[in-house]
Amino acid sequence: MVVPTPQVTDKYRGVWVFAEQRDGKIKASAYELLGKGREIANALKTELCAVCFGYNVTNKNSLVAAGADKVYVIDDSALKDNNEDIYTAELVQLVRQYKPEIVLSGATALGRSFIPRVASALKTGLSADGTGLDVDPEKGWLLQTKPAFGGNIMAVIICPERRPQMATVRPRVFKARPFDKTRQGTVIKVDFNKESVTSKTRLLSFLDDITDKVKIEDADIIVAGGRGLGKADNFRMIEELAKVMGAAVGATRPPVDEGWTTYAHQIGQTGKTVSPKLYIACGISGAVQHTAGITTSDVIVAINNDPEAPIFEVATYGIVGDLFKVVPLLIRKVQSP
Amino acid sequence: MNIVVCLKQVPATTEVKIDPQTNTLIREGIKNVVNPYDTYALEEAIRLKERFGGIVTVISMGPPQAEQMLREAIASGADQAYLLSDRAFAGADTLATSYTLSLAITRKINECDLVVCGRQSVDGDTGQVSPQLAQTLAYSFVSYVDNIEDISEGKIRVRRMIEEGHEIIEAFLPAVISVVKGINVPRLPSLRGIMRAKNAAIPVLNAQSLDADPQMIGLNGSATKVVRIFSPERVCRGEKLPGDAEAQVDCLITKLRESGII
Amino acid sequence: MRNLVHRIAEERILPVRAELDEKEEFPRALINDLAASDLFRIFVPEEYDGMGGGCFDLCLVVEELSRVCSGVAVSFAASGLGSFAIRQFGSEEQKRKYLPDVAAGNKLTAFALTEATAGSDAAALKATADKVSGGYVLNGTKQFITNAREADIYTVIALTNKTKGSRGASSFIVEKNTPGFSFGKKEHKMGIRASVTGELIFQNCFVPESNLIGKEGMGFIQVLRTLDWSRPGIGAQAVGVAQGALEASVEYAKQRVQFDHPIIALPVVQNKLADMAIKVEAARALVYAAARTVDSGAKQISEESSMAKVFASDVAMEVTTNAVQIFGGAGYMRDYPVEKMMRDAKVTQIYEGANDTLRSNIAGEVRKRGGKRN
Numbered sequence: 001m002v003v004p005t006p007q008v009t010d011k012y013r014g015v016w017v018f019a020e021q022r023d024g025k026i027k028a029s030a031y032e033l034l035g036k037g038r039e040i041a042n043a044l045k046t047e048l049c050a051v052c053f054g055y056n057v058t059n060k061n062s063l064v065a066a067g068a069d070k071v072y073v074i075d076d077s078a079l080k081d082n083n084e085d086i087y088t089a090e091l092v093q094l095v096r097q098y099k100p101e102i103v104l105s106g107a108t109a110l111g112r113s114f115i116p117r118v119a120s121a122l123k124t125g126l127s128a129d130g131t132g133l134d135v136d137p138e139k140g141w142l143l144q145t146k147p148a149f150g151g152n153i154m155a156v157i158i159c160p161e162r163r164p165q166m167a168t169v170r171p172r173v174f175k176a177r178p179f180d181k182t183r184q185g186t187v188i189k190v191d192f193n194k195e196s197v198t199s200k201t202r203l204l205s206f207l208d209d210i211t212d213k214v215k216i217e218d219a220d221i222i223v224a225g226g227r228g229l230g231k232a233d234n235f236r237m238i239e240e241l242a243k244v245m246g247a248a249v250g251a252t253r254p255p256v257d258e259g260w261t262t263y264a265h266q267i268g269q270t271g272k273t274v275s276p277k278l279y280i281a282c283g284i285s286g287a288v289q290h291t292a293g294i295t296t297s298d299v300i301v302a303i304n305n306d307p308e309a310p311i312f313e314v315a316t317y318g319i320v321g322d323l324f325k326v327v328p329l330l331i332r333k334v335q336s337p
Numbered sequence: 338m339n340i341v342v343c344l345k346q347v348p349a350t351t352e353v354k355i356d357p358q359t360n361t362l363i364r365e366g367i368k369n370v371v372n373p374y375d376t377y378a379l380e381e382a383i384r385l386k387e388r389f390g391g392i393v394t395v396i397s398m399g400p401p402q403a404e405q406m407l408r409e410a411i412a413s414g415a416d417q418a419y420l421l422s423d424r425a426f427a428g429a430d431t432l433a434t435s436y437t438l439s440l441a442i443t444r445k446i447n448e449c450d451l452v453v454c455g456r457q458s459v460d461g462d463t464g465q466v467s468p469q470l471a472q473t474l475a476y477s478f479v480s481y482v483d484n485i486e487d488i489s490e491g492k493i494r495v496r497r498m499i500e501e502g503h504e505i506i507e508a509f510l511p512a513v514i515s516v517v518k519g520i521n522v523p524r525l526p527s528l529r530g531i532m533r534a535k536n537a538a539i540p541v542l543n544a545q546s547l548d549a550d551p552q553m554i555g556l557n558g559s560a561t562k563v564v565r566i567f568s569p570e571r572v573c574r575g576e577k578l579p580g581d582a583e584a585q586v587d588c589l590i591t592k593l594r595e596s597g598i599i
Numbered sequence: 600m601r602n603l604v605h606r607i608a609e610e611r612i613l614p615v616r617a618e619l620d621e622k623e624e625f626p627r628a629l630i631n632d633l634a635a636s637d638l639f640r641i642f643v644p645e646e647y648d649g650m651g652g653g654c655f656d657l658c659l660v661v662e663e664l665s666r667v668c669s670g671v672a673v674s675f676a677a678s679g680l681g682s683f684a685i686r687q688f689g690s691e692e693q694k695r696k697y698l699p700d701v702a703a704g705n706k707l708t709a710f711a712l713t714e715a716t717a718g719s720d721a722a723a724l725k726a727t728a729d730k731v732s733g734g735y736v737l738n739g740t741k742q743f744i745t746n747a748r749e750a751d752i753y754t755v756i757a758l759t760n761k762t763k764g765s766r767g768a769s770s771f772i773v774e775k776n777t778p779g780f781s782f783g784k785k786e787h788k789m790g791i792r793a794s795v796t797g798e799l800i801f802q803n804c805f806v807p808e809s810n811l812i813g814k815e816g817m818g819f820i821q822v823l824r825t826l827d828w829s830r831p832g833i834g835a836q837a838v839g840v841a842q843g844a845l846e847a848s849v850e851y852a853k854q855r856v857q858f859d860h861p862i863i864a865l866p867v868v869q870n871k872l873a874d875m876a877i878k879v880e881a882a883r884a885l886v887y888a889a890a891r892t893v894d895s896g897a898k899q900i901s902e903e904s905s906m907a908k909v910f911a912s913d914v915a916m917e918v919t920t921n922a923v924q925i926f927g928g929a930g931y932m933r934d935y936p937v938e939k940m941m942r943d944a945k946v947t948q949i950y951e952g953a954n955d956t957l958r959s960n961i962a963g964e965v966r967k968r969g970g971k972r973n
Contacts (some may be wrong), residue, residue: 022501084478112464113480120432120469125560128463145563149353149460153362156565200477200509204494207503217500221599245599263519264498269459270373270518278598297571299598301589302437307577317589318577324583333586334599523605528600528637528650 011099012163014049015041018091018105018115019063019071021023021054022082028218029106031176033169033240036133037104038067038177043135047100049093053087055080058162064185067177071187072098078194084114094190100164102142104133107168109218110193119166125159126166128211129273131173131296142167150269151292170274171217171249173296210264214248221278222297224250224267225260226290228304228323235260236325241331250274252290261311268293283323285312338391338488339448340382343438343470344410345372346403347460352533355568362566371406374455377516380436380523381485382453387490391450392416396441398434402540412526412534419445425555430462433558435469440547451493452513456481464515471513479506480515483515553590600641602673604660607632608667610685611638611650616668619793620939623748626793633675642679643686647698654828654893658835658886662837665839666846669943670793672839674707676832677745677794681708684770688813693772695751708751709750709801709971711741711773712822719956721822722765726801728757734808735759735771737801740783742949748782751775756822759815770816772810773869782876790942823901828893834886837908837915837947841879844915844922844940848872851926851935868925875918882911900973902964905957912947912954919944 017037019030034050041048050068053078054062074090081292087110095103103118104128105111107129109327119126132145142165144157159165216222223245225238235255242249250267251260264334267274268290279297283304284290291314294300302315303323319326349368356363385416390486397403399422407418421441429437433450442449452471457464471478477493484496486505491578494507497516508514526534544554578585593599611632619626621810625948633639641656643649657679660715664672677700682701700706717724726739738755744753751772760767773780783798813821849872854864862868889907919941946953 070370088472109481113468113478116431116463116465116468117472117478119465119560120435120472123432123560124431125430125432126465129464146462146568147569148462149348150462151569152353153355154567154569155563156567157561158564159561162560188374200512201479204505204507205506207496207591209502215500278593299593299596301593312575312577315575317592318575319576319582319585319589321582321585326586329586330589333590431933464778525610525632525636527635528603528640530637531600531603 006319012101013046014098014100014162015044015046015102016049016051016095017068018111019050019052019104020106020108020110021052021057024054024056024058026052026057026059026062027106028176029108029111029169029171030063032171032174033104033106034063034067034200035177036149036169036174040102040133040135041069043137043176044101044140045137049098050102051091052189053079053090054082056065060187064183064187067183069185071185071194072190073187073336074190074192076192076194077196081203082110083203085201086197088117088121089115089197090190090192091118095122095164097138101140103164103166104167105168109172110214111168115166115168115271120214122164124162124166125157125184126168127157128168130157130167132167133167133169133174141165147292147295147306151295152288165166170273170275170296172222172266212248214242216250216272216274218264219248219276221245221247222250222276222282223247223282224252224265224272224284225255225282226252226284227254228259228285229255230283232258232260232323237327237331241280241282241327241334244331244335245275247278247280248276250279252284252287279309281315282327284311285309288316338385338389338450339570340385340391340393341442341446341449341452341595342375342379342382342393342395342407342410342415343452343454343466344375344379344395344397344403345455345458346370346397346399346406347372347458354357357420361467369402369504371409372455372458372460374457374516374518375525376455377518378453378519379410379413379415379457379520382451382546384521385451385453385485385517394418394446396421396438397415398429399435400402401541404541406535408537409526409575411537411539412530413524414530415456418537418539420539421543421547423554425549425551428559429554429558430559430561431463431465431469433554433556433562435466435473436469436553436558437547437549437551438466439473440549441542442494444547445542450510450512451488452476452511454513454515456515457519462466467513467515474511474513477508477510477512478514479512482514482516483520485514485520489524600656600665601659603636604638604663607636607836608663609826609931610912611734612664612667612671616671616793617933617936617939619668621736621792621933623787623792623881625795629671630704630707635785638675639678639704639868639951642703643698647694649698649862653890655833655887655890655911658867661832661835662839662842662883663940665836666843668793669836669840669940669947670791672836673745673791674749675743676829676836677710677752678708680825681710681746681750681752681754683828684812684821685752685772687824687893688770688817688821689772690809692809697772700943704968707746707749709744709746709753710825711744711753713743714739719953722819724756724758724768725756726757726857727757727761728769728771728806729732730759731805731925734806735806735811737771737773737779737800737806740939741799742955743796744799745794745796746791747795747799748775748785749795753780753799754825755801756818757801759818763816766816768822769815770812770821771806772812774804777804777806786863787946790939791946799946809855827900827904830908831886831890831893833947833951834882834889834907834911837911837944838879838883838886840940840944840947841875841882841911841915841918843946844905844919844937845872846937847935847937847940848875848925851929855927861921862925866888871921871925873973875921878914878918879912882907882914887912902961905952905961908947908952909954909957909961912944913946915947916941925971933972957968
């Protein structure tokens with residue numbers, strides 16, 4: 001089937017946010033995007049809509065309180081597992097029907113997996129993992145700023161001719177607006193015909209195997225250790241500091257390669273990208289492959305005994321010193337009032 | 338099993354700089370390597386071949402020098418390779434790239450059960466080519482795969498990483514999967530492989546031989562455009578805290594408490 | 600091929616060499632990596648699953664491995680040494696039985712000549728092989744054998760005739776786990792600590808007739824040929840470790856600042872580096888020339904291969920010692936790689952023909968031809 005390439009026409013209006021949920025609970029990324037989305041919709045003098053797929057999703061009205069004028073909902077047991085085939089098909093159909101000019105989603109595992117498929121089906125442009133969004137109201141352009149080359153270069157991307165302009169956005173970069181319960185908005189139940197979509201994939205089981213109390217992607221505070229720790233036993237110190245601060249544990253590549261901790265904790269170009277409020281880098285030199293994963297953190301603290309270490313260039317606060325003295329002190333003092 | 342692996346050649350270091358005069362990337366003196374995530378994809382494909390039998394074909398859309406990378410892939414165990422190269426392919430975004438790659442699979446390779454890709458390239462960092470390729474081919478798609486459990490009866494069962502943990506997913510073949518680091522440790526080439534690779538013919542497929550729609554490749558086929566690139570400002574006060582360890586820690590805790598972070 | 604070995608050395612061996620040295624741990628995983636890359640095939644003929652290379656190829660591989668870790672290089676090279684007799688003098692059945700596994704890297708080999716009383720004076724060996732029905736019974740102890748316990752196939756030299764001196768020696772293939780064949784102490788060495796060196800004990804160890812290599816009494820000639828063939832390999836090992844030391848010295852001298860300048864700016868350091876580089880080049884040239892001579896099938900190879908080994912090993916000792924000197928205090932510390940290189944280099948002056956013995960041999964040759972050109 002030949003799909004016509006969507007072109008810019010006045011018919012494409014509205015800013016959409018894909019509100020991701022899991023097990024019925026709406027994720028923080030939805031509210032963050034609605035916060036920014038509201039700004040963009042206002043600049044374009046158009047409406048902001050949230051799209052929410054799931055099963056037994058609670059608190060859909062919160063999306064209105066967070067800024068949405070409309071909320072398109074598909075709530076069905078077939079969507080219990082966040083099936084990407086169904087999400088792709090349904091979002092494509094909704095976009096074709098209502099023609100939004102902009103569609104935003106969080107750059108989460110789900111977002112980065114199914115949104116590209118939607119863009120491909122719609123033959124439109126998608127830009128990934130953005131750290132900044134701007135709008136040119138005259139031209140109706142969304143300008144997305146995103147890191148490339150592991151964060152060494154920032155690029156500004158537009159989708160000038162095709163619609164909708166799509167973007168996935170790095171979580172925790174934007175802040176949600178405070179909920180305004182007085183906001184008016186409509187929640188629209190979308191017709192969903194189970195039979196119409198045949199999925200090619202099936203979830204067999206979910207392994208709840210991340211034993212950390214605090215997950216790295218959600219953490220406000222991350223304590224990370226690098227090669228400077230020297231050996232596996234010393235990594236326990238990082239875990240201890242994380243524990244007393246209620247933080248998640250992170251690592252650069254050498255500790256993972258050496259087996260001091262697992263790949264799930266690796267932060268950087270070949271690991272995870274994080275945006276905590278506070279990132280404490282212990283014994284980390286700050287090679288660009290690592291710092292690529294932390295540049296959108298609010299505050300970065302570096303502890304390293306080499307004053308020339310590149311980590312000090314990205315750190316907000318630097319402690320030049322022996323981490324084997326500093327970290328235990330920090331563990332002790334952060335617990336006392 | 339017929340397995341296709343997509344490889345991309347990227348700059349050897351991501352420490353690329355922008356020429357302040359022309360505002361473009363400085364590419365001289367920078368070596369090219371195979372995208373690290375793609376090495377895991379290739380290794381996984383070769384292991385699947387060893388486990389289930391079949392053929393591994395590697396493809397890459399790139400400039401002529403990408404041929405060396407394909408040859409090295411053969412030295413590591415791939416059976417054959419195609420280089421998709423044409424000026425008309427240049428300037429492609431992920432939409433145009435995935436279209437071009439799909440043509441190689443549907444028009445040249447024909448028999449394909451599984452396409453294995455790396456999760457993203459370390460220059461573009463989008464991770465969009467593999468899902469868009471799957472969509473274009475109408476194959477199943479599973480991303481962030483860190484273990485392939487089994488392939489049987491026309492289905493593949495994999496373990497994939499999400500933020501909350503792991504999912505075990507079963508997908509119908511043909512499928513596209515993107516793999517992450519940690520799925521395997523890529524092997525080094527063997528001498529016999531190197532000999533074989535030296536003599537291997539690597540056909541170059543251009544827009545014409547793929548019968549590509551000129552509106553869907555390269556710049557024409559790209560929906561997104563880069564309007565500007567710049568070096569990120571290192572926004573940091575970069576304050577080095579004074580004193581001995583005790584003083585430094587006290588100072589830090591005070592500052593963090595003041596700004597309400599802890 | 601050199602690039603492949605260089606990569607393996609940098610990616611797989613470099614990260615673990617300090618630990619292997621510290622723990623005296625045999626690099627089994629690395630040996631498997633070398634096998635997977637077909638490197639053991641280079642010294643086995645094609646008809647036995649090899650790639651038909653020769654001494655020259657072996658030297659290329661050994662040099663690149665030794666540049667990063669001599670211990671790993673020796674473990675590899677010793678398998679070439681241990682299988683030489685089978686390749687060169689073995690019967691068709693023996694070759695077909697043993698060489699494919701050697702080529703695949705499934706089985707390592709070892710060369711068992713040295714005894715407590717027979718080092719440089721190899722002819723003074725005491726191990727015996729008494730003829731019995733169907734084969735031979737071996738008795739005796741071998742000392743300082745590389746790859747002891749790790750190898751599966753051993754080329755063992757023993758006396759089949761105690762009255763004829765060295766002409767009474769024969770070579771046998773003995774497999775690990777043969778009853779009567781056991782291992783004694785594992786040596787703790789100054790250097791090449793990743794390589795395992797140990798004692799072999801034969802107590803009424805029966806080996807079948809089919810395990811005799813060639814004919815009775817041919818043992819010593821086989822030994823001499825074996826050592827002639829393998830000496831350039833030791834030379835390559837020496838060149839490799841010297842090369843590694845040279846590179847490390849240059850890198851260090853470029854960034855070590857004393858008296859306001861990197862020390863590479865000092866003439867005294869520059870002279871050292873120049874001399875080191877000159878000697879490494881000269882040693883390399885001599886080693887590969889000898890390797891080519893060996894591969895050419897020429898009859899007289901002893902003198903050339905001995906010269907290459909003597910010169911290269913002396914160069915390695917000098918270059919690695921100078922490297923430690925250039926590093927200064929840091930060079931003495933185990934955190935830096937050069938003290939290991941110096942410890943590793945020393946053995947190349949000692950084994951496979953102690954340099955003193957070889958000089959003596961060379962002097963004999965020189966005298967014979969009146970010092971004239973060869």
